[in-house]
Amino acid sequence: MARSATSDRLLADLGATFRPQRQWVEGRGIWLIVGHFLSGVGAGTWLFSLWLGYRPGLGLALAAVALSGLAHLAFLGRGARFWKMYRARTSWIARGFVGMTLFLPGAALYVLRPGGALGGLGLALATAGAVVLIVYKGNVYAASKGVPFWNSPVLPILYATYAIRGGLALLLVALPLGGRGLDAHGVGFLELWVAVSAAVMLGFYLGVMRSTNLAAQRSVAELVRGRAAPAFYLGTVGVGLVVPILVGAAGFAGPLSQVVLAAVGATSLAGDFFAKYAIAKAGVYIPLMPAGRGPAAPAA
Amino acid sequence: MRYGMAIDLKRCIGCYGCQLSCKAEHGTPPGVFFARVVKREFGTFPNTQLVYLPTLCFHCTNAPCVDVCPTGASHYREGGVVDITKDDCVGCRACMQACPYGARYFNETQTGYFPGQGLTPYEQKKYAAQNVGIVLKCNFCIDRVQAGLEPACVANCAARARTFGDLDDPHSEVSQLVRLRGGEQLQPELGTRPNVYYLPPA
Numbered sequence: 001m002a003r004s005a006t007s008d009r010l011l012a013d014l015g016a017t018f019r020p021q022r023q024w025v026e027g028r029g030i031w032l033i034v035g036h037f038l039s040g041v042g043a044g045t046w047l048f049s050l051w052l053g054y055r056p057g058l059g060l061a062l063a064a065v066a067l068s069g070l071a072h073l074a075f076l077g078r079g080a081r082f083w084k085m086y087r088a089r090t091s092w093i094a095r096g097f098v099g100m101t102l103f104l105p106g107a108a109l110y111v112l113r114p115g116g117a118l119g120g121l122g123l124a125l126a127t128a129g130a131v132v133l134i135v136y137k138g139n140v141y142a143a144s145k146g147v148p149f150w151n152s153p154v155l156p157i158l159y160a161t162y163a164i165r166g167g168l169a170l171l172l173v174a175l176p177l178g179g180r181g182l183d184a185h186g187v188g189f190l191e192l193w194v195a196v197s198a199a200v201m202l203g204f205y206l207g208v209m210r211s212t213n214l215a216a217q218r219s220v221a222e223l224v225r226g227r228a229a230p231a232f233y234l235g236t237v238g239v240g241l242v243v244p245i246l247v248g249a250a251g252f253a254g255p256l257s258q259v260v261l262a263a264v265g266a267t268s269l270a271g272d273f274f275a276k277y278a279i280a281k282a283g284v285y286i287p288l289m290p291a292g293r294g295p296a297a298p299a300a
Numbered sequence: 301m302r303y304g305m306a307i308d309l310k311r312c313i314g315c316y317g318c319q320l321s322c323k324a325e326h327g328t329p330p331g332v333f334f335a336r337v338v339k340r341e342f343g344t345f346p347n348t349q350l351v352y353l354p355t356l357c358f359h360c361t362n363a364p365c366v367d368v369c370p371t372g373a374s375h376y377r378e379g380g381v382v383d384i385t386k387d388d389c390v391g392c393r394a395c396m397q398a399c400p401y402g403a404r405y406f407n408e409t410q411t412g413y414f415p416g417q418g419l420t421p422y423e424q425k426k427y428a429a430q431n432v433g434i435v436l437k438c439n440f441c442i443d444r445v446q447a448g449l450e451p452a453c454v455a456n457c458a459a460r461a462r463t464f465g466d467l468d469d470p471h472s473e474v475s476q477l478v479r480l481r482g483g484e485q486l487q488p489e490l491g492t493r494p495n496v497y498y499l500p501p502a
Contacts, residue, residue, distance in 0.1 A: 010331035014402075017340070023393045023406060077391015077406065077433030084371040084388055093394055094370035144397035145364040145490060286400045286487065289340045289353055 018218045020227070021147055021283035031075035033280055036137045037166070037273045038068035039100065040159065043133035044167020046107065046126060054182050055114075057171050062107040064170065065133065069100055092139040099132025134163040147283040148212060149219030154205045159276075161201050165194040166272045172265025175258040185251065188261050192248030195268060199241045202275070219282045228281035231274050240271010302361075303379040303440055304467035304495035305454070306477040307354050310502075311461035314339060314352035321456035322356075325441060327426020330413055332405040334438035335453045354461070356453065357382060357403040357438035358486065358494030365395035365404065373434075379466075380495060381440050389434035396435060400490050404437045440464070467495060 013019045024032050042064030049057025073079040085097040106125025113119045138156025145151050168191040175184055206223070209216045223232050244264045250256065256264075314337055322328075322335035335356040342349045359382045366374045366382060373388035374395050396404045410432050412419040419427065430436055441451035445464075449455065454462040465474035474497075477483065483497030 014333070014336065014338075019402060021397065023396055027408075075392075077393075077408075077435075078389065078431075079391075081371070081388070081390045084373075084390060087370070087372045089372065090367045091370040091394070093368065093392055097370065140368075140394065141397075143364070143368050144394070145492070146397050146400045146402065150397070283397075285402055288338050288355060288401065288486065289351065 017287045017289070018215060018284040019287075020222075021280070021285060024283075025277065025280040028075050029280075030277075031071045033273070033277050035068045035071035035075060036159075037276055038064045038071060039096070039133045040137060040163030041166035041170050041269065041272065042066075042068060043103070043130035044163045044165070045170045046103075046130040046167070047134075047164075048167045048171055048187075050123075050127065052171070052182060052187070054171065056174060056177075058107065058111050060170055060174060061130075061167075062104070062111055065100065065103055065107070069104065072100075092136050092143055095132060096136035096140065099129045099136055101129070102126070103129025103133060134160050137163070141279075144283075146285050147219075148216040148286060149209055149283050150279070152205070152208060152212070152216075154201075154208055155279075158198070158201045158205050161194065161198045162272045162275055165191065165198050165268060168194060169265040169268035169272065172261045173269065174262075175265070176262050184258055184261055185255055188248060188251055188256060188264065191264065191268060192245065192251070195241060195244045195248060198275075199245065202236070202241075213286075215284050215286045218284050222284065223278060223282040226282070228278045231281060232278040235274025236271055236278050239267045240274055243267045244271070301379045301466055302468040302495060303359065303381055303445070304465065304474055304478075304497065305356075305440075305451075306463045306474050306481075306483055306497045306499055308461045308463075308477070308481075308499040309352075310499065311459045312337075312352050312354055313459050313461075314350075315458055317456050317458050318354055318356075318453035318462065321452045322438070325444075325452035327422065327430075328405075328436065329407060329411065329427065329430070332407065332436055334403075334436070353498075354453075355401065355403070356496065357440075358401055358492070358496040359440060361493035361495060362491055364398040364400070364490075364492060368394040368398045370394065377439075377442070379440075379442075379445075381442050382437075383439045383442065384435060384437060386431050386434055389431075391433045391435065393435060400487055400492065401494075404435050407432055407434055407436050 023029050042061045045057050046061035049061060073082060085094045102125045106122045106129055109122025110119050110126055138159030141150035142152060142155045168187060171187055172191060206220055210220050222228050244267050247264050316337050318335045319333055319337055326334060338353040338355055340351050359380060363382045370392060371388045371390055373385045377383050393406055407430055410427055412423045444451060450464050454464045463474045463477055465472040467475055469475060477499060478497045481499040483499050485494045485497060
């Protein structure tokens with residue numbers, strides 16, 4: 001009885017004071033999280049690979065963004081109509097789609113034919129697209145007035161930080177696969193610095209949200225002791241922040257092997273994914289009527 | 301012309317007539333309510349109070365759902381009615397996250413009220429108009445309004461708690477009710493400027 005399970009849960013949600021957001025994290029919604037994660041990582045990898053002159057990274061970035069496009073299509077209810085999203089206007093989703101459309105052919109062109117005018121055009125298109133991809137995700141969430149936890153100007157900055165960090169992390173993961181020519185320890189320290197920045201930004205974001213309205217406070221409660229808490233503590237904080245920061249700090253004592261750095265990259269990537277997942281999972285809608293009692297206590 | 305509605309909370313008896321008549325009019329799938337009655341209990345025994353809040357899409361003048369729609373499927377039509385062009389909706393559900401009033405629903409699968417028994421003839425006819433994989437919402441029963449009728453929830457309100465009309469016409473019943481009874485918008489601080497007003501009970 002799949003129908004009754006879904007509609008019964010929807011009815012229960014509608015009856016709750018703080019209705020949980022499920023569309024962008026559960027069921028096919030998980031593909032949206034995967035898509036946002038991969039597009040941020042891909043765009044970040046592109047920019048750092050260009051900066052560090054690491055050509056294999058450019059191919060990785062292209063693959064990540066291409067997979068992100070597929071994940072987005074898997075999420076959409078009517079994926080075959082995706083081309084209609086060119087009507088950008090005021091929508092950040094449409095802007096992200098334009099960014100992806102600039103990035104994919106541009107990056108493919110530059111990876112295949114790096115020299116000449118065509119390569120230069122590809123580079124310009126891909127770099128512009130990568131910047132849009134880094135910026136748009138947080139703004140998609142921040143434009144969601146129905147979910148106060150997301151409706152904050154801090155979130156786009158946090159997501160951009162995570163995208164940059166994801167780019168560095170993917171480069172670290174690629175080190176044992178052919179990282180010759182790359183300053184591994186330089187990238188490692190850069191990753192440590194961005195990880196600490198992400199931790200500070202995350203703490204700042206949660207601090208701001210704790211002092212916003214009741215729905216945002218409830219979301220923070222969901223994150224730290226509610227339905228998003230396991231993903232937050234294990235994925236975002238433990239694997240995603242504590243492990244990379246501790247291992248990265250150990251690098252001050254002596255050089256770390258490429259395998260260790262790759263492991264740091266992998267944990268950082270996992271943390272990036274779980275940050276997006278936990279923040280999406282903790283979202284609750286503005287209540288139509290104030291709570292009768294105990295508004296900040298999360299459901300069991 | 302700006303269509304709007306006034307809902308008299310003094311008259312509303314929480315009978316769910318609006319919710320059911322809307323379902324009958326639009327034949328929405330299980331779990332989808334264009335109009336619904338939110339019920340909350342306040343206080344602790346023996347000093348308790350049961351409050352009803354009939355809701356629907358508020359057809360905001362500054363609708364955040366229209367701003368975030370990537371295809372323009374969510375749009376303003378005549379009379380300020382916020383509607384969805386079904387053929388343009390990609391099912392991204394950004395409008396659902398943007399709507400502060402929870403007035404939008406994603407039509408995930410085509411399932412009926414009697415699982416395992418297929419769709420009834422009524423469901424088959426009604427569901428044909430509601431594509432799977434897109435977002436659905438109230439459109440003030442614009443087809444009925446254009447035919448000179450009231451929206452189903454207004455026509456079927458047993459307590460006559462709902463009044464529909466042109467908010468731009470100062471002589472319309474809805475405008476007068478909003479003016480004389482001090483009609484209030486829900487969450488005005490969000491700047492969405494809803495066109496549905498609540499008339500306070502006292």
